[in-house]
Amino acid sequence: MSQLQTINFVLNGQQVNVSMDDTQQSLLSFLRDSVRKTGTKEGCNEGDCGACTVVIGKANGDKVKYKAVNACILLLAQVDNCEVITVEGVQGDDGALHPVQQALVDYHGSQCGFCTPGFVMSLYAHYRNRLPADRQTLKDTLAGNLCRCTGYGPILAAGQAMYNYPEPKGENTASDAAVLTQNDAQIQNSTAEIFSPKTEEQLQELLQKFPDATLWAGGTDTGLWLTKKLQHLPRIILLGKIATLNFVKDRKQGLSIGAMASYSDVIGIIAEKWPAFGEVIRRTGSTQIRNSGTIGGNIANGSPIGDMAPILIVLGAKLVLRKQGQQREILLEDFFIEYGKQDLAAGEYLAEILISKQAEQLEFRTWKISKRFDQDISAVLGAFSWEDDEDKIANMRIAFGGMAATPKRAKATEDVLRDNIVTEALLDKACQALNEDFTPLSDMRASSSYRQEIAASLLRKAFANKPVSLAKADEVSS
Ligand SMILES: Cc1cc2nc3c(=O)[nH]c(=O)nc-3n(C[C@H](O)[C@H](O)[C@H](O)COP(=O)(O)OP(=O)(O)OC[C@H]3O[C@@H](n4cnc5c(N)ncnc54)[C@H](O)[C@@H]3O)c2cc1C
Ligand code: FES
Ligand code: FES
Structure with a gap:
């Protein structure tokens, strides 16, 4: 694959061609330090405060789609072939x-x-x-x-x-989608490389050659490895230009989400099918984070407090994993092996997330518990799905984030509830079983006992309209 040293983009209406001397440079550092566009501010340098917000335009068919993003955790190389609008360009x-x-x-x-x-x-x-x-x-x-x-x-x-x-009269004529789709870039310098493949074939070749390269989706986790952990990433592969990873399709068999689909790309269709899931996405990060961050990145990072995994686990989601010439499908719940360890072989990547049509028929509840309502990571996220079999609970699935080293199903609790009529007494027993399933940690987000209590409260809330009296339960089962 050819190696180029430059990227091209439109900055406030001017085409610019930038030599990539520093492959780790953020867009914010480029704007403030290299071209002295100091209207864009640096506050937290970790995607939290919005002082660095800029608007990015990307070609979308024959139009340009505009979205606000955090420039502090966006790599400069990610804006290749984009339009960038800073506060200096707004008039x-x-x-x-x-x-x-x-x-x-x-x-x-x-x-x-x-x-x-x-x-x-x-x-x-x-x-x-x-x-x-x-x-x-x-x-x-x-x-x-x-x-x-x-x-x-x-x-x-x-x-x-x-x-x-x-x-303003000139508002919608700022850029031409054709200008934004011309070039492809591979960037290399003496200390580090960035690759920006356009196809999965190119990605697979690169991963075969460099299985330890850092895959970079939206960069809302990886960006912080540079700005906060001060890491140097010798080899980065940007996934942003691979169209076959960036889609959302509502097929006959179910919903298929490309790993590179952002939260903003999926929120509409998800909220239609599972309103409570849509509400969790609305509370994931901020608009800027949802515009950059991807569903694939949230799963692949293996975080025990990632918001997508517990929900997708109870919906029975599967992952499509690919590597050179091979593809396999696994259940999402089997992907998380232990803290920091996922079922992903060297050179393999997450391509697609599948949620079957049957999942749309499930009884489904989910809640995110965090200290702030918006722009906060979960202390605990609980997700619940089941089917009503007359008065009984069938196919009970419960998963939590924030309760263990990985997102995890509550199997002992599920066993208590499965194929039973929900009564207050059964719920008491199920809440007890949560202690068998989880021994959560105390950290700055929540104490262990708070987590246990909130998990039990969410379980009760999931069945808030269900419990029948013991007399009624006896009547139903006799
Ligand atoms: C301010 C802020 C708020 C946030 N709020 C939330 C929140 O409310 N809830 C929440 O869950 N998360 C939150 N996050 C975390 C983050 O935004 C999400 O985890 C996001 O989904 C990550 O996606 P990304 O595309 O940015 O991934 P990246 O940062 O690009 O990548 C994340 C990890 O996944 C790997 N990866 C990415 N794509 C693939 C692939 N296709 N195959 C294999 N590996 C891959 C990368 O190598 C990396 O290890 C927040 C982050 C910030 C900075
Ligand atoms: S500087 Fe705070 S979000 Fe970027
Ligand atoms: S922080 Fe001072 S005006 Fe907003």
Whole structure:
């Protein structure tokens, strides 16, 4: 595969060609340090505060799709063939302020101003995508932007008012999708390499040659390996250009999700089929994280507190794993072997996640428990599915995140409930069985006893409308 030294993208309307001297450089560092676009701020450098928010445009058919992302955990190489809009590129007609900016001024949406460029960019993406300006949609848009001094009331008011200003005339002509799809890049320098294959065949060849290379999907976990763990990654393979990994298909057999589909790509269809699952996705990270982070990355990282795994486990999801010339399917619950160890061979990658059509018929409940409602990692996530067999519970499946070293099924608890009529007494027994299934850790998110208690509460909540009196249970079973 050819090795190139440069990437191309459109920055605030100007085509730029950048020599990749530092393969580990973030987009934020490039903007601030290399081209002195210092309007984009650095706060946390880990995707949490939104000060570094920029808008990325990517070709999507013959259109360009715009989304807000965190520049601090995005590799510069990830924006090859994209359009990048920073706060310096947001303006109205003839040098006037853009409606988003004017509304923030008029509604007093800024005090010290450090967070303001990030808010402008999140609201700009909202405006550009013509999302509704109701408070809840705006809150979802802004959940990844922290402000310490203004307070969110005036910022939300600005968001609600931004469509009342005249729309800038040049707004939708910023870039041409054709410009954004021209080049492919392989970048190499003396200390590190980045590959950006366009097909799975190229990916498989690369993985055969370099089985220990770091696969980089959205970068919302791996980005922090660079910015917080200060690691040096000698060989990175970007997955972002492989179209066959980036899809969501609602097939006759069920839902098929490419490993590179982002949370934003899947939330619509998932919320339609399983509203409670959609709600968990809405609370996964922030808009910026959901725009970059992928479902595949959340599973492949093997995290015991990843939000997708317990839910997908109770829905009976399967994984499609591929490596040079081979493909296998496994149940997601068998993927997690122990902490930090997944059933993924050297050179193998996650290609697809499959949820069968039958999963749409299941009784299904899930809740995420975290210290903050938005933009927080779970302390505990509980997921429950079953089928009603007259008054009895059939095919009981329960899985938790945050309760063990991996996302895990509660098999002893399931055994108590399976093929039984739910009574208060049975629920008491099932809650006891949770102690057999899990011995959770105490950490900064929650203590062990809190985790045990909340898991039991979620179990009771799952069956809140179910328990019948013992007399009724006797009547049913006799
Ligand atoms: C501010 C912030 C908030 C967050 N909030 C949440 C939250 O609420 N809930 C939650 O669960 N997570 C959260 N996360 C974690 C993260 O966003 C998710 O785990 C995300 O889904 C990771 O996906 P990614 O595409 O960014 O993966 P990456 O960071 O690119 O990769 C993650 C891991 O998976 C591997 N990998 C990626 N794709 C593949 C593949 N196809 N095959 C094999 N290996 C692969 C990578 O090598 C790496 O080890 C948060 C992160 C941040 C920074
Ligand atoms: S600097 Fe805080 S999210 Fe990027
Ligand atoms: S205006 Fe000061 S942090 Fe938001």
